[in-house]
Amino acid sequence: MAYFEKEELRQAKQMSAIEFLKRYRAKELVRCGTGEYELRSHDSFKISESTSLWHWKSRDIGGKSALDYLVRVEGVPFTDAVRYLLEQDAPAYVPCRKIEERRPFVLPPAAREEYRVELYLQSRGVSLDVIRYCISRGILYESLPYHSCVFVGLDRNGVPRYAALRSTCDGPKAFKREQAGSDKRHSFCIPPEVRSRRAAVYEAAPDALAHMTLEGGRADKYRLSLGGIYVPQDTSTDRPAKSPAALEAFLQSHPEVDELELCMDNDRAGRWAAQNIAKHYSKEYTVTVNLPPIEGYDWADMAKEEKEKRAARSRAVCLDREL
Known part of the structure; x- marks a missing residue:
């Protein structure tokens, strides 16, 4: 040896x-x-x-x-x-055989309250009304033992099939991942109060809550998270778009939807994805692209910035009153 x-x-x-x-x-x-x-x-x-x-x-x-x-x-x-x-000499790469067996999906245990989830998401600019709207529909809760945000994806029968986890702390211990055994076809989706013909599509679950907040908490359309996007290394070629599994499954389960609003991040990957998803669905659906107005931002960034602007305006008003 x-x-x-x-x-x-x-x-x-x-x-x-x-x-x-x-x-x-x-x-x-x-x-x-x-x-x-x-x-x-x-x-x-x-x-x-x-x-x-x-x-x-x-x-x-x-x-x-x-x-x-x-x-x-x-x-x-x-x-x-x-x-x-x-x-500095790497061995030849021989991919391991893919494991076909899917681990059984089990949601993390739930905490008795959603106190930390509410505080964390509010600190990110999400309104309490939007947070509680999601909690009341069983698609958002606080997990044990780490008190993480759990964004739950349901199938057409209301059975949990997917969960995105995000820590309620910032810094080196912060993390985001999917629960083992998650089926991305049933990704996180905020339902409207009544059935709608419209659906907004986001890269991640927090973006959906943030954009709903920026739109005054309106529950007038579906808000679907793709759980990330696929972007090939070479985006210079005019290749056909790869339909995201979450969006394809959603549209099959909601034939009433005929309008898509693509709310990707305003970065290279998000712009590429929006362009190609729009190209893929434009013949069957009315498609609009709605990116954050600031380059490099996602909708969660926009909601946090709006929260900071409100706080600054409030401080200015208080100073004026003191003077």
């Missing part, structure tokens, strides 16, 4: 997983959202571009370094992986 000095092991662990993948597995990386990639061979593998934290959902394993990735994902023996990293 090969022996490595402590300094050699330290050097081997320095390279991050995202750096390794970009350098040696670039063709395997597929952007799947803002600042996030998946593997072409394993779409349940997600990695953050900024932190390098990765999670392979179908196997429920994760890590951060290139060494973690080689050993746990590609199955390279530890000593071989260390040697490859020290020599």
Whole structure:
């Protein structure tokens, strides 16, 4: 068995997983959202571009370094992986066989109250009325033991099939992920008070709540989250759009809908997705594209900024009264 000095092991662990993948597995990386990639061979593998934290959902394993990735994902023996990293010479890539069995979907336990969820979402600019509208319909609650936001997706029979989890804290411990076993075809959707012919489509669940807040809390249309978007590495080619699974399943379950409002993020990925989804559905539906007015923003950013503007105006009024 090969022996490595402590300094050699330290050097081997320095390279991050995202750096390794970009350098040696670039063709395997597929952007799947803002600042996030998946593997072409394993779409349940997600990695953050900024932190390098990765999670392979179908196997429920994760890590951060290139060494973690080689050993746990590609199955390279530890000593071989260390040697490859020290020599800056990656092994040939042989994708592991996809695991076809889906883990059973079980919602996280619920807390007795939604106090932290309400405070967190309000701090992000979402109105309390919108939060409680979602809670009352069983599509938003606070989990145990970590008190995260749980955005629930229901099937046509009202049975939970999907959940997006988001921590109620900021900083290094913040996270967002999907519950194991989630079926993206039944993604999070805020229903209208009465059946509607209109549906707004977002990249993520918080965007749906934020945009509903900015529109005065109107529950006059469906608000569907896609749970992320698929964007190919090469967006320069005029290739046909890939229909998101959540949107395709939603439209099959709601034949009354004939108007789509695409409310993607105002970034390169969001603009590309909106353009191509519009192209895909424009023959059958009336499609409009409604991006945030500020480049680089999503609707959650817009709601938070509007909240900060209101607070600034309120402080100015108070100062005027004191003077």
